[in-house]
Amino acid sequence: MSQSSDPKLDAYWMPFTANRQFKKSPRLLTRADGMYFTDDKGRQVLDGIAGLWCVNAGHNRPRIVEAIQKQAAELDFAPPFQMAHPKAFELAERLVELTPAGLSKAFFTNSGSEAVETALKMALAYHRVRGEGSRTRLIGRERGYHGVNFGGISVGGMVANRKMFGTLLSGVDHLRHTHDPARNAYSMGQPLHGAELADDLERMVALHDASTIAAVIVEPIAGSTGVLIPPQGYLKRLREICDKHGILLIFDEVITGFGRTGQPFGAQTFGVTPDLMTVAKGLTNGAVPMGAVFAKQSIYDTFMQGPEHLIEFFHGYTYSAHPLACAAALGTLDTYAEEGLLTRAGEMQTYFAEALHSLTGAAHVIDIRNMGLVGGVELAPLPGEPAKRAFSVFLDCWEQGVLIRTTGDTIAFSPPLIIEKQHIDRLIDTVRTALHRAA
Numbered sequence: 001m002s003q004s005s006d007p008k009l010d011a012y013w014m015p016f017t018a019n020r021q022f023k024k025s026p027r028l029l030t031r032a033d034g035m036y037f038t039d040d041k042g043r044q045v046l047d048g049i050a051g052l053w054c055v056n057a058g059h060n061r062p063r064i065v066e067a068i069q070k071q072a073a074e075l076d077f078a079p080p081f082q083m084a085h086p087k088a089f090e091l092a093e094r095l096v097e098l099t100p101a102g103l104s105k106a107f108f109t110n111s112g113s114e115a116v117e118t119a120l121k122m123a124l125a126y127h128r129v130r131g132e133g134s135r136t137r138l139i140g141r142e143r144g145y146h147g148v149n150f151g152g153i154s155v156g157g158m159v160a161n162r163k164m165f166g167t168l169l170s171g172v173d174h175l176r177h178t179h180d181p182a183r184n185a186y187s188m189g190q191p192l193h194g195a196e197l198a199d200d201l202e203r204m205v206a207l208h209d210a211s212t213i214a215a216v217i218v219e220p221i222a223g224s225t226g227v228l229i230p231p232q233g234y235l236k237r238l239r240e241i242c243d244k245h246g247i248l249l250i251f252d253e254v255i256t257g258f259g260r261t262g263q264p265f266g267a268q269t270f271g272v273t274p275d276l277m278t279v280a281k282g283l284t285n286g287a288v289p290m291g292a293v294f295a296k297q298s299i300y301d302t303f304m305q306g307p308e309h310l311i312e313f314f315h316g317y318t319y320s321a322h323p324l325a326c327a328a329a330l331g332t333l334d335t336y337a338e339e340g341l342l343t344r345a346g347e348m349q350t351y352f353a354e355a356l357h358s359l360t361g362a363a364h365v366i367d368i369r370n371m372g373l374v375g376g377v378e379l380a381p382l383p384g385e386p387a388k389r390a391f392s393v394f395l396d397c398w399e400q401g402v403l404i405r406t407t408g409d410t411i412a413f414s415p416p417l418i419i420e421k422q423h424i425d426r427l428i429d430t431v432r433t434a435l436h437r438a439a
């Protein structure tokens with residue numbers, strides 16, 4: 001039975017969307033430029049979330065547009081298995097110049113979810129190739145988001161994304177999340193308390209034995225769950241415990257990558273280098289789907305043994321290093337470099353933090369969290385109706401011409417890195433108005 005007022009909206013089953021609500025009152029975007037979308041009614045909508053944490057250089061950037069157009073006419077596709085095209089190598093080289101020292105190999109995927117699956121498989125296979133095939137356990141974290149595929153939801157910790165889908169991967173355990181409003185509410189930047197939560201990993205080693213654990217995966221900043229900034233010292237401690245026990249550390253930088261925190265990658269902002277690092281989103285400025293995994297040289301080298309005519313890692317996608325994606329990524333890296341965007345969040349973060357924290361005391365607000373150009377404003381839920389209040393704020397902002405994102409009862413901000421002060425003011429004022437009107 002048709003649910004929508006417009007029958008043209010019926011066939012599309014929308015992802016992560018309240019389909020019936022949407023189809024009754026659609027929000028359609030038809031163009032975008034710089035900091036703004038245009039909707040189907042011709043309204044300008046300020047983009048407070050870089051599309052979906054991905055359009056870091058803003059929309060419709062000429063170098064990216066030209067690169068894609070040119071590539072489509074030059075080489076539409078090249079098989080990625082036993083074959084390649086030059087831009088795949090050029091892109092990998094350019095990327096590993098930006099990654100933390102040591103992460104010198106790039107493997108391409110088509111999304112963050114695929115990058116996560118790839119990293120988990122690399123970790124398992126790495127230990128096996130080294131003769132430690134007993135290391136099969138994967139450790140994630142409560143409230144973690146690592147995409148929607150089975151590996152990712154198994155190590156992930158967002159209940160709604162897991163509970164419908166059976167038993168998931170076996171042999172997975174979870175660290176506790178780091179959200180501790182009793183001690184850390186309204187922290188500016190990294191919270192003071194909670195480094196000791198990393199010691200959960202020691203407890204898991206005590207329980208399962210290190211010889212059974214392959215890897216730990218965490219987001220440096222947990223984004224999707226509502227912006228949880230790592231407590232001071234937490235990531236460093238996790239690194240130390242991993243090193244002590246021969247466990248690989250994977251950072252999922254799908255959101256924190258490409259300038260979001262003030263450095264090219266969260267690993268650099270937080271001063272902790274993982275063994276494997278996943279990215280997507282800002283890699284192509286959202287213009288063409290693409291993800292990647294960066295691996296330490298030693299991990300790559302471990303695979304490079306046995307007869308040279310044999311495939312070393314049985315994994316890859318038809319569209320790994322797709323020519324259009326590589327072209328878009330190269331255009332994106334040019335744009336980031338020309339405009340200094342990978343460090344711009346550091347320049348804007350004080351203004352952004354102060355604007356965000358000016359919502360302290362606004363209606364319903366119970367916590368505010370921030371780092372670089374990421375912000376989270378948590379609301380008290382409507383009694384018995386979780387997520388409803390935040391969703392009403394989202395709809396009100398949309399009516400006012402501002403796009404934000406909500407997850408549960410947290411409002412998330414992740415604007416394009418080209419944002420100016422007046423955009424920040426408008427973003428925050430719009431949310432303030434919506435909060436005061438919200439039930």
Ligand code: PXG
Nearest residue numbers: 111112113145146147219224252254255280
């Ligand atoms: N890892 C992390 C840390 C992510 O944030 C993924 C993996 C998966 O990427 P793909 O490209 O497969 O979607 C993500 C994606 C939100 C939201 O509301 C965030 C994401 C996706 C959808 C919604 O914050 N991040």
